[in-house]
Every structure is written in structure tokens, then in C-alpha cells.
Amino acid sequence: MIGPDGKLNAGNVGRLSKAPWWLLALALGGTVFAWRAAxxxxxxxxxxxxxxxxxxxxxxxAIAFPVAIALGLATALGLVSPSPIRRNIATxxxxxARGVPILVQIFIVAFVLVPLGVDALRWISGGxxxxxxLRASDVPMAARVVAALVCAYGAFEAETxxxxxxxxxxxxxxxxxxxGLSQRQALWHVLLPQTFRRILPTLGNDLISLLxxxxxxxxxxxxxxxxxxxxxxxxxxxxxxxxxxLALLYLALTLLLALGVKALEHRYRRYAS
Amino acid sequence: xxxxPMSEQNPSAVVLEARGIVKRFGSVTAVDGISLEIHAGQVTxxxxxxxxxxxxLLRCLNFLEVPDSGEVLFEGVPVRAKDRALDGLRSxxxxxxQQFNLFPHLLVWENVAxxxxxxxxxxxxxxxxxxxxxxxxxxxxxxxxxxxxxxSGGQQQRAAIARALAMEPAALLFDEPTSALDPExxxxxxxxxxxxxSDGMTMAVVxxxxxxxxxxxxxxxxxxAGQVIERGPPAQVIDAPRNERVARFFAR
Numbered sequence: 211m212i213g214p215d216g217k218l219n220a221g222n223v224g225r226l227s228k229a230p231w232w233l234l235a236l237a238l239g240g241t242v243f244a245w246r247a248a249x250x251x252x253x254x255x256x257x258x259x260x261x262x263x264x265x266x267x268x269x270x271x272a273i274a275f276p277v278a279i280a281l282g283l284a285t286a287l288g289l290v291s292p293s294p295i296r297r298n299i300a301t302x303x304x305x306x307a308r309g310v311p312i313l314v315q316i317f318i319v320a321f322v323l324v325p326l327g328v329d330a331l332r333w334i335s336g337g338x339x340x341x342x343x344l345r346a347s348d349v350p351m352a353a354r355v356v357a358a359l360v361c362a363y364g365a366f367e368a369e370t371x372x373x374x375x376x377x378x379x380x381x382x383x384x385x386x387x388x389x390g391l392s393q394r395q396a397l398w399h400v401l402l403p404q405t406f407r408r409i410l411p412t413l414g415n416d417l418i419s420l421l422x423x424x425x426x427x428x429x430x431x432x433x434x435x436x437x438x439x440x441x442x443x444x445x446x447x448x449x450x451x452x453x454x455x456l457a458l459l460y461l462a463l464t465l466l467l468a469l470g471v472k473a474l475e476h477r478y479r480r481y482a483s
Numbered sequence: 484x485x486x487x488p489m490s491e492q493n494p495s496a497v498v499l500e501a502r503g504i505v506k507r508f509g510s511v512t513a514v515d516g517i518s519l520e521i522h523a524g525q526v527t528x529x530x531x532x533x534x535x536x537x538x539x540l541l542r543c544l545n546f547l548e549v550p551d552s553g554e555v556l557f558e559g560v561p562v563r564a565k566d567r568a569l570d571g572l573r574s575x576x577x578x579x580x581q582q583f584n585l586f587p588h589l590l591v592w593e594n595v596a597x598x599x600x601x602x603x604x605x606x607x608x609x610x611x612x613x614x615x616x617x618x619x620x621x622x623x624x625x626x627x628x629x630x631x632x633x634x635s636g637g638q639q640q641r642a643a644i645a646r647a648l649a650m651e652p653a654a655l656l657f658d659e660p661t662s663a664l665d666p667e668x669x670x671x672x673x674x675x676x677x678x679x680x681s682d683g684m685t686m687a688v689v690x691x692x693x694x695x696x697x698x699x700x701x702x703x704x705x706x707x708a709g710q711v712i713e714r715g716p717p718a719q720v721i722d723a724p725r726n727e728r729v730a731r732f733f734a735r
Contacts, residue, residue, distance in 0.1 A: 381582050385585075385643075388573060390574025390598060391597075391598070391601055392602075400597075403588045
């Protein structure tokens with residue numbers, strides 16, 4: 211664990227011990243499985259079905275993540291705001307969104323907030339205009355799920371960004387302000403670039419979590435890879451093969467993301483602080 | 484308000500003026516009703532023991548600390564914590580910090596170019612050539628494309644001075660600019676400050692470098708426990724102080 215020199219993982223020096231053996235083992239297992247799967251008509255069939263949901267999984271993640279970061283950023287600025295009104299609104303949102311399970315948030319957004327919002331829009335339009343005939347059923351389930359994931363992850367990102375912002379040395383903000391930069395300019399040119407470099411590892415983790423949590427869309431019948439796998443398995447009773455393949459597909463996606471995040475981290479680590 | 488003895492000898496314009504500045508932190512009064520004038524083309528040295536409120540006073544001048552009472556006037560115009568005049572003051576009064584506070588995510592020249600580009604809306608090219616000129620002036624022409632973390636402390640502080648100069652300031656505030664440096668690096672920073680002073684830059688310097696204050700400053704303000712206990716030309720305050728506390732300080 212902690213060696214005599216105070217370094218984590220000390221003791222076993224040498225190149226071999228630093229090689230990512232876990233990745234090799236995974237790749238090996240994956241290759242064996244892939245070879246078996248490639249030579250089997252059954253696996254090809256399952257894979258084809260699951261893959262038809264890949265676009266939905268990727269799209270839900272790719273849309274929800276940047277929007278959640280934007281919401282998180284706005285909320286984080288509220289959390290550190292001198293205005294008690296903004297601070298309390300931001301805190302209220304974060305506490306609610308972090309304290310309610312994501313699955314429950316999905317149900318609430320999909321079946322309570324969206325219908326309420328649609329009613330409100332119709333009421334505002336006053337019975338005329340393009341919004342007059344809007345029905346809750348016009349809002350696709352996929353959009354409702356994205357909204358719910360944004361709501362849940364916006365709170366995580368808010369805490370992450372707030373933590374990054376407040377970890378910066380106070381002198382950075384002072385130097386920016388002393389240069390005559392406005393508060394907004396100081397944030398944009400000095401504080402946020404440094405914050406995002408610092409929280410990159412956490413953001414990467416959150417992106418991977420979000421990709422996994424995108425599987426929750428299946429509870430509303432949105433046909434992502436999880437839903438496609440469930441449909442296929444319940445029709446054919448091939449649960450073992452289907453669910454193994456589904457898990458492996460998620461694993462492949464998250465590993466790819468993890469490697470991408472590592473590369474980004476490596477690029478920014480040197481001059482982060 | 485007591486008339487500054489310097490203003491009679493040298494009727495140059497007052498760039499920055501503080502009137503009755505008070506700043507409290509909880510029950511501690513860090514600055515206790517101080518007035519001072521900073522004249523164009525002159526160097527004001529603020530000396531005194533640690534914890535006497537020197538830095539707080541300096542930081543009140545550009546509102547990094549908002550005074551609890553009193554007034555700051557920039558070129559004769561009163562400045563308040565939340566108005567346009569403050570932006571004007573800040574973009575025209577540069578500050579150099581004890582800890583340099585360079586922006587670590589930007590290259591050295593980008594540090595210097597940021598203020599002109601963002602606050603003065605200079606084009607990228609104009610800001611870049613301005614930054615490189617100023618870096619050459621502080622002896623860092625060859626470090627323009629380095630990262631701040633690759634520079635020594637003295638080089639970082641000189642880059643920070645170039646960054647402050649890039650706003651073409653009417654005055655520069657130095658907050659213990661050499662206190663984080665070892666003696667070998669202190670000299671190169673003081674040399675840059677000396678050359679700025681001889682070029683007629685208006686400066687207010689909080690420092691423990693008594694020799695520098697004696698050689699360069701026109702006016703010395705000696706603080707103790709939040710108050711000015713003696714002020715005047717360095718020949719008086721440093722070499723022939725009237726106040727017994729000041730005499731003890733320089734006798735060491």
C-alpha cells in the first residue's frame with residue numbers, strides 16, 4: 211500500500227509491474243469471447259439486435275452530459291454566489307436532486323413534471339397559437355428521460371464544479387480582478403479553465419456513470435441497448451447469452467471512455483496548477 | 484487631514500488618494516483611519532512590522548479589500564466598491580502580489596496579453612507583440628513561450644510585473660513583491676522595480692526591503708497596529724525617525 215518512501219503502491223518497482231495486466235486479461239477474455247461469438251450464428255443474431263439500440267444509448271449520453279454540465283455550472287455559480295437568494299435556490303435543487311434516486315426522478319419527470327409543464331404551456335398560450343394543441347403524449351419518452359438524467363446529473367456536476375472552483379488559490383481571482391477583468395471575464399478566462407482541468411478526472415467518472423445510467427431509459431420503454439436486450443431475451447429465453455453480451459458491450463464502451471479521459475488528463479495534467 | 488509634506492515640495496498630481504480608510508476583520512481593526520496620497524511619478528514605500536496592516540491598506544486601494552469606511556479617490560474621482568469607477572481604477576492601477584499569482588494554464592506571454600486582450604479589447608496580434616515587448620523589458624524575452632511553472636520565482640515575479648504593465652497603468656501597487664523569494668532572486672526583481680521607478684512609474688510598495696525603500700522611494704509611510712505612526716522622506720523616516728517605535732524597528 212504505502213511504501214517506506216511514502217508513495218502509494220511503492221515496493222514493486224520495475225517496468226513489468228507497471229504494465230496494465232488487468233487490461234491484457236480483459237482483452238484476452240474479450241478476444242476469446244469475440245471469436246466464439248463471431249463463429250456463432252446465435253451470438254451474431256443477439257449482437258445485431260442489441261446493436262440497434264446503440265444509437266439511442268450514445269445519443270442519450272451525448273445529449274444529457276453537456277446539458278448537465280451547463281446546468282451544473284449555472285448551479286455551481288449559484289452555490290458560490292454572494293446573493294443568498296441564488297445560493298439557497300441552488301442548494302435546494304442540489305439537495306433534492308442528490309437525495310432522490312435517479313429512477314424515481316425519471317418517473318417524476320416523465321409522469322408528473324412533463325404533463326404539468328405541458329399544461330402550463332397550454333395555459334400560457336391561452337388556447338391559440340402552436341402550443342394550444344400540445345399534449346403530454348407529444349413529448350417523446352426519450353426526451354423525458356434525457357431531462358430527468360440532466361436533472362440528476364446537473365446536481366452532481368454542480369458539486370464537482372463548486373469543489374473545483376473553491377479549490378483554486380484565492381490569488382487567481384484577485385489577480386484577474388486586479389487586472390481589470392470583470393467578474394464574468396475572470397470566470398471565463400482564468401477560473402473556469404483551471405477548474406475544468408482540475409475536475410477532469412471526476413467529470414470522466416461522471417460521464418461513465420451517465421453512460422451506465424442511460425440504461426434506466428429502458429424502464430420507460432425507450433429502445434436503448436438494455437431495452438433491446440430485454441426484448442430479445444424475453445422473446446427467445448436466451449438470457450445468459452444476451453445479458454453477457456449486453457454487459458460486455460457496456461464494458462467496452464466505458465473502457466473506451468476511460469481511455470479517452472486518461473489521454474485528456476495526461477494532456478492537461480502538467481500545467482494544471 | 485494632515486498635509487503631506489511631499490506635496491508642498493513637489494506639486495505633482497495625486498494619482499491615488501485614501502481618506503480615513505478603516506478596515507476591520509472581525510474584532511481586529513487592520514487599518515485604522517489612514518489617509519495618504521500617491522503622487523504621479525513617485526514611489527511610496529509602506530513599511531512596518533508584520534501584521535501592522537500594510538498589505539490590507541494597499542489592498543484597500545484597489546478594493547481587493549472593501550474598506551469599512553473612508554474613501555479612495557482615483558485621479559480625483561471617488562471610487563466605490565460597486566461602480567464603473569472601480570473597473571476604471573482596476574484596469575489602470577496594476578498590482579503585483581507576493582505569491583506572483585500568474586495564471587498556470589496560460590503561457591507566459593498569454594499571461595501578459597490577457598488583460599489587454601480581454602479588458603482593453605486589443606487584437607490577439609497586438610496583445611501578443613505588446614506582451615513580448617514587455618517581457619523583453621523585464622528581461623524575459625526568451626521565456627515568452629514557457630509555462631509559468633517552468634520559471635524561477637524571480638522570473639515569475641518579473642513576468643507578473645510585465646502583466647501589470649500591460650494595462651499601461653497610471654500606478655502600480657506592489658504587495659511584498661520579494662517576500663516569497665530567496666535573496667539571490669530578490670535582486671533581479673528589485674532591479675526591475677528600480678528601473679521602473681527611474682522611468683517615472685508611479686508606485687506604492689509594501690516591502691521589508693529597507694535598503695530599497697531608502698534608495699528608491701520619495702515618501703515612506705511607517706505603519707504599526709493599523710495606524711501611520713510616521714511619514715516623510717526616507718532620509719527622515721528611515722535614517723532619523725522621530726518616533727521611538729520606528730527608531731527601534733530600524734535599529735535592529
